[in-house]
Amino acid sequence: QKEVEQNSGPLSVPEGAIASLNCTYSDRGSQSFFWYRQYSGKSPELIMFIYSNGDKEDGRFTAQLNKASQYVSLLIRDSQPSDSATYLCASDNAGNMLTFGGGTRLMVKP
Amino acid sequence: GAVVSQHPSRVICKSGTSVKIECRSLDFQATTMFWYRQFPKQSLMLMATSNEGSKATYEQGVEKDKFLINHASLTLSTLTVTSAHPEDSSFYICSAMASEANEKLFFGSGTQLSVL
Numbered sequence: 001q002k003e004v005e006q007n008s009g010p011l012s013v014p015e016g017a018i019a020s021l022n023c024t025y026s027d028r029g030s031q032s033f034f035w036y037r038q039y040s041g042k043s044p045e046l047i048m049f050i051y052s053n054g055d056k057e058d059g060r061f062t063a064q065l066n067k068a069s070q071y072v073s074l075l076i077r078d079s080q081p082s083d084s085a086t087y088l089c090a091s092d093n094a095g096n097m098l099t100f101g102g103g104t105r106l107m108v109k110p
Numbered sequence: 111g112a113v114v115s116q117h118p119s120r121v122i123c124k125s126g127t128s129v130k131i132e133c134r135s136l137d138f139q140a141t142t143m144f145w146y147r148q149f150p151k152q153s154l155m156l157m158a159t160s161n162e163g164s165k166a167t168y169e170q171g172v173e174k175d176k177f178l179i180n181h182a183s184l185t186l187s188t189l190t191v192t193s194a195h196p197e198d199s200s201f202y203i204c205s206a207m208a209s210e211a212n213e214k215l216f217f218g219s220g221t222q223l224s225v226l
Contacts, residue, residue, distance in 0.1 A: 034215070043116075043203050043220040044154070088153060098144075098215060102153045 003027050006089050006101035015110050019076040023089030023101050026070070030091035033065060033072045034098065038086045047087075048074070079108040113137055114206050116218025123194055124226055131189045131221045133204030139184040140206035144215070145177075148201040160187045194225045 003026045013019045025033070032051040036044035050056045050063040050072065062075040072091075076083055089101040113136040123129050133143055141162050146154040158168045158179050166179035176198075178190040187206075191198055204218040 036217075041201075041222075043217045045217065046214060049214065098156075100154050100156075 003099045004089055004091055004101035006087075006104045008102055009105040010107050011104055012107045012109060013079050015079060015081060015108055017079050017108075019079045019083065019106055019108065021074040021076075021087050021089075021104050021106065022071060023073065024071045025089075025091045025099075027091065027099075028067075028070065030099075032092045033063070034090040034092075035061075035063060035072075035074045036088040036090065037083075038088060038103070040086075044088055076106075079106075081108050081110050084108045114140075114204065114216045114218040116204050116221060118221060119219060120222045120224075122224045122226065125195050126193055129191045129194055129223060131191075131202055131204070131223075133187045133189070133206065133218050135185045135206040135208070135216075138206075138208045140187075140208065141184060142207045143181060143187040144205045144207075145179060145187075145189050146203045146205070148203060148220075154203065157189075191223065194223070196225045199223055199225045 005024045034049045035047045037047050038044040048063045050065045053065055053067050056063045060077045064073045084107050086103040086105045088103045090098040115134045115136055117132045121129055143160045145157045148154050156169050157172045158166045160166045160179050160181040162181045162184050168174045176192055181187040201220050201222050203220045205215045
């Protein structure tokens, strides 16, 4: 059973719109959550991490965490074609290992 | 920010040969490193967790005798694919945990292995 679930997409949004990426997790013991962006054929790069309920903003990115509902989301404002990538959600678990979701492919159309 | 160097970025080898992939943390010490493989259009799959000075912990279904992991220092971990076969062709990625950076995970650039 997967512990971190994401819609595989693709999620298609027009340039300039807000892209909303969602992730649910099953392990209530998870404390920190990470969003990685991965371009095709490249290694993932960390965008944001969040461990407190609520919102965390960094530039055009906002991570949202709701521990009661066990979901975490990533909002991308003013989406650009260069944001087109696969976004991986990950949660930590015992031993500080990360469990990754399957990733959501985002396509931003000019 | 923290940098993880992975080498080589691409390797093509004949079936039956062994391939070694290096993963180095350049500006921080990493007591824990992770090795993943990724098939096209799929997410990362954790293969093993490597702790400096001790044996690696392999995920279920990963052959430890085929994928040899050595973590001899706080800045270097290696993955050796022994007697590689075409089904081992994949994108291999390492990551290192930076204790000094709130234990965030930083990824190497990946190695595309093609076994002919």
